[in-house]
Amino acid sequence: MAGQQDGEPTNYIARLSEWADSHLGLVRNISTGLAVAGVILLAKSVKLTTKFTSALEIPTEFVEKNVKLRGRLRQITEQGLEVEHVPIRFPIISSLQRRWTMDGLLLVRLAGVELTPDGSVWLKKELKPSQMMWFQLLARKDSVLDCLVVVSKGRFSSICLNEEILRQGLARTVWVEGLTHESQMYWKIHKRLLQAELKAVKRKKGLWKEATFFEKLRERIHNNKYMQRLKQFATWLRIRL
Structure with missing residues (x-):
C-alpha cells in the first residue's frame, strides 16, 4: 500500500505528460491564446x-467608447479648457512610458454647453490653478475634445461642470456634435443637461432671471423706433456742426 501511495504522484505526472503529448495541438493553441491575450492586455495598458x-x-476607439481620462487644468481660454493629460501609471510597464515627459496640452470643451461671458467668469472663479479633473470623451473635432468634465468638490463629492454651469443659468444647452442620434449616450447626456437647465429656468437664475420694471422700461426705450431715429438725427447734427 505504501509503495502504491509513493508512486501515485509519479503516475499522475506521467498521465498528464501522455495527455499533453496526444493533445499537443490543443496545448499549443491554449498557449498561443494566452500569449495573444497577454499582448492585447499589455497594448491596452500602454x-x-x-x-x-x-x-x-x-x-479613435477611446472616443467611440467614451473613455474617461485624467488631467490637470493649465488655462481657461475662450475656446475651452487647456488641460495637461495625466495618464495612469503602472510600475510594471513604466519602462514603456517613453513619452511621459513630452509637453503639450489638450483643448477640452464642455460638451452640450454654450457659455455666456458670465459663464466664463464663473469657471475662472470656480476652478483652482492646476485643478485635477476627469474628462469623459464624447466627440472630437479637429484638435478640440467635447467632454463631460468632473472636478472634486471635497473629499467625498464632485460635480459635473457641464451640468453645474447650466444649473447656475450661465449657459444654454446645445446639441453635442459627433454623437449619433441613435446612440444611447446621446439621449442620456442631453437628458441630464436639459434637466440641469430646467432647474435654472424654474429658479430664474442667470439667463432666466426675470427683468425688473426699470430694466424692461429701459429695454423698450432702447428698442423704440422713434428713439432710434432721434439718436440718428442727433448724430447727424453733431457731424454737421
Whole structure:
C-alpha cells in the first residue's frame, strides 16, 4: 500500500505528460491564446499609460467608447479648457512610458454647453490653478475634445461642470456634435443637461432671471423706433456742426 501511495504522484505526472503529448495541438493553441491575450492586455495598458499631448493622438476607439481620462487644468481660454493629460501609471510597464515627459496640452470643451461671458467668469472663479479633473470623451473635432468634465468638490463629492454651469443659468444647452442620434449616450447626456437647465429656468437664475420694471422700461426705450431715429438725427447734427 505504501509503495502504491509513493508512486501515485509519479503516475499522475506521467498521465498528464501522455495527455499533453496526444493533445499537443490543443496545448499549443491554449498557449498561443494566452500569449495573444497577454499582448492585447499589455497594448491596452500602454495606451492607458501614454501621455497624450494632442487630441489627434488619442485613439479613435477611446472616443467611440467614451473613455474617461485624467488631467490637470493649465488655462481657461475662450475656446475651452487647456488641460495637461495625466495618464495612469503602472510600475510594471513604466519602462514603456517613453513619452511621459513630452509637453503639450489638450483643448477640452464642455460638451452640450454654450457659455455666456458670465459663464466664463464663473469657471475662472470656480476652478483652482492646476485643478485635477476627469474628462469623459464624447466627440472630437479637429484638435478640440467635447467632454463631460468632473472636478472634486471635497473629499467625498464632485460635480459635473457641464451640468453645474447650466444649473447656475450661465449657459444654454446645445446639441453635442459627433454623437449619433441613435446612440444611447446621446439621449442620456442631453437628458441630464436639459434637466440641469430646467432647474435654472424654474429658479430664474442667470439667463432666466426675470427683468425688473426699470430694466424692461429701459429695454423698450432702447428698442423704440422713434428713439432710434432721434439718436440718428442727433448724430447727424453733431457731424454737421
